[in-house]
Amino acid sequence: PDIASRRWLAEKFEACGLIPRWDPAANLFGLPPQSGQPVLIGSHSDTQPEGGWLDGAYGVILALEVARTSQESGGPPVAVVSFQDEESAFMPLSGSRYFSRYLDLDTLYDLTNAAGQRYGDEATALPEVQGAEPLETNHFSHFLEAHIEQGPVLDLANETIGVVETIVGSRQFEVVIEGQQNHAGTTPMSLRRDAVTGFSAFVSALEQRYTAAATPRSVWTIGRVQVHPNAPSIVPGSVSCSVQMRDGALNQLDLMCDITRDTAQEIAEARNLKISSIQNKSVEPVDMDERVINAFCEAANLNAPGRWRRMPSG
Template sequence: MMLKVNLDRIKSDILTLAEIGRNADDRGIYRMAFTDADIEGKRWLTDRIHAADLDCRVDGAVNLSGVLEGKSDEPRVLVGSHIDTVPCAGALDGTLGVVVGLECLRIIRESGQAMRRTLELVAFSDEEGRFGGMLGSQSLCGHLNPERLATMKDLDGVLLQDELRRHGYDPLGALDAARDPDSIASYLELHIEQGPVLDRLHKPIGVVDEITGLFRWSVWLRGEANHAGTTPMDMRNDAFMGLADFAHEIPRILEENGSERTRATVGKAQILPGAANTVPGLVEFSLDVRDTSEIVLEELQTAFRKALSAIARRRNLMFEFEQSSYIEPVKCSEVVVRELSEQATKLGFEYHSMPSGAAHDAQIMGSIVPVGMLFVPSKNGMSHSPSEWTAWTDIEAGANVMLHTLVRLANDL
C-alpha cells in the first residue's frame, strides 16, 4: 500500500499551533524565539512528539527532536524547520516544515515499516534571528563560540543568555549541541516559498536547487547640513542626493555584474538632521544584496563600493560602510534534488526547479551535510504576515513528496 500523509492531522496541528502567541487585535502570531509563547510552542510540540510514540530529545540550544530509530547505525536523515516567528507572523513560515516532518515520521512508524537509517525531526531554535543569527542550526553545525553566545542580543538589547537563563537553560549548553557531520546523511526541509513564483505558475511544488547567499551593509554618506533657503544648489554637499544617485545606479550594476538570480534592496534609510528646511548632512541606509553564486556576490561587492566611492567624490561627500552580515550561498545536493524531483513526478505533481531567495536553516546545515529543500506555493507571494497562506491541497502534495523522499533516503540511498 502506498504511504500517504493524513491531511486532517496536519491541519489540526497547524491550526492549533497557530493559536499559541496569537494576538487578538491584528490576528498576527507573536512567537519570537525564547519568548514565553515560543517556549509554550516547544511544550506543545514535545507533547505531539510523545503522542506519536517517537523518542523526544532537546539539546543545549533548545533544538527539539523527534527520533524514529532505524535498523542500522548508519548516518541518519534529518528533516525539519522552526516554529519561532517574526512579530505579527502568519501560521506557516517554519511551522509547516516541522508539522509535515512530524507527520512523515508518524506515518512511517504507523505503517510498521522499519527504515534502515534513523529518521529525525528537528525544530531549530531562533531561525528568524531575534538574536542576530540562526542559533539552532548554527549550534548544531558548531559555528558558535562562548564570546558570541555571551554578546548575542535582540534589537531591544535583551541578551540571549538572560533569556535562556530565564527559562532554566544554560547559555553555554548551545556549544554542546554541535554534531559530527559524519553522523548525518542529509537534511531536508519543506517550506512555503514566501514569494509569488509558484503561485503565478500554478505549480504545487518547487524543488530548490540553490539557496541564495547574501551580504548586508550599513552605509553612511556624510555631507554638510545647511540652510535650505540660503545655500545655492551648486554649493551644496547634499547627502540625500548621493543616495538618490546610488539608487539609480543599482539597475546598471546588476545588469553588468549580477545574474538573473541577483536581488539588491535599499530597505531602510535615515536622513539627518531630518528637518524640512535643512539640506541633509548625513544619510544612513541599508543595502541587502543576494545571489546564488559566491563569485557574483564578490563582484557585486566591488561594483557597489566603486559606485558609492565615485558618487561620494562627485557630490563632495564622505562614504563609509560596514558589513553587518554575510551568508555564503549553498548548492543543494544533486542526489536529494534528483530524488525530490523523481518523487514529485511519480506522484503526478508538476514541479518547478528554482532557487531560494530567503535564508533557511537548510542553508546553515548545507555547510556541513548534503541538503535539499521543497517549496509549496504562497498565496499572492505573501509571508511574514497574517495574510500568509497556502492551499491545503498544495500542502498535502508537498507533504507526500517529502514523505516518499524520506522513505527512499532512509532505505535506499
C-alpha cells in the same frame, strides 16, 4: 511567545512518540525512540516582519506530521527540529550554525540583539537548556526542509513544487551617507550637501551596475532606510541604509560587493559627501545533495507532472 511555542511543540513530540531534546542553543529536537540513523526534517519557528504565519512554521509542522505518520505506521525513524533564531535577531542562522558546528558556543552566547540582550543569558535562563548537551550532525542521515515559496515564480507559472538545488549565498552592507544638515528655506541648492539626494544617486547607480553584472540568480534589496533628522524643512544630514545581495556563486557575490564599495566611493567624491560601507553579514551559497535532488525530482514528476521545477532558494 517563542519559548511558549517551543514548549507546546515539545508536548506534541511526546504525544506522537518522539523524545523532546533541547540543545545549548535552544534548538528543539524530537527524536524517534527506535534505533537507526534517522532522517532529520524541520525548519524554524521565527519569521521576518510580516513574513506570514507559514514562514518557517510550515516546515516544522509538516515534519511533525511526517514523523507522527512514520511512528504510527512502523516506518523508518524520522526526527524533527525547530531551529532557534533563523531570521537574524542575533545573527543569521544562529541555531542551525551552532548545530552544524559553524559557530562555537562561546561566540553564540556572546551575541547580542538590537535590544542589548545577550543570547547566552536568554538561553541559559530556560530550565530545559540548563545542562543540555549538543547533538552531533552524524546522528542523522540527511536533513530535509519543506518551505513555502516566498516569491512569485511558482505561483505565476501555476506550478506546485520547487525542488531546491542551491541555497543562494548573501552579503549585506550597512551604508551611512553623511552630508550637511541645514535649513531648507535659506540654503541654496548649489551649496547643499544633501544626504538624501546622495542616497538617490547611489541607489540609481547601484541599480544600473548590478543589472549590468547580474546573473539569472542575482537579486538585491535595499530594505531599510533611515533619514536624519527626517523633517520636512531640514536638508537631510545623514541617511543610513541596508544593501543586501544574493546569488548562488561566490565570485558573483564578490563582484557585487566590489560594485557596492566602488559606487559608494564615486558618489561620495562626486557630491562632496562622506559614505561608509561596512559589510555586516555574510552567508555562503550551498549546493544540495544531488541524490536527494534526484529523489525529489522523481517524486515531483510522479505527483505533479509538468507542474514543478528545479530552482534556487534564498
